[in-house]
Amino acid sequence: MSIIVNLDLILAKKKMKSNELAGLMGITTANLSILKTGKAKAIRFSTLDAICKILDCQPGDILEYQNED
Template sequence: MPIVINLDVMLTKRGMKSNELAEIVGITTANLSILKTGKAKAMRFSTLAAICKALDCQPADILEYIEE
């Protein structure tokens, strides 16, 4: 998939743990893990917005397109 999820990079930059973010966003740690590893096939805009709010970032900080 040409879309790369850089969620782990942003978590490190913000000094936040995955379980903290999951709690703030209101998703399970298992679902956050699926997002982090790039195994998710879709993401709700409301989830993306909540992640961006919690990490004080833009969607482009989390999502990256890399041509195959």
């Protein structure tokens, strides 16, 4: 897939663990893991909004497009 999820990088910069983020967002760590590993087929704007609010970042910090060619 040509969309790369950089959530691990942002979490490391903010010195936050995945389970802490999941708890603050009110989602399971399993659902957050699906997003982090790039296995998610979609992301709701409300989820992206919550991540950006909690981590004080922009959507472009989390999602990146890479051409597969």
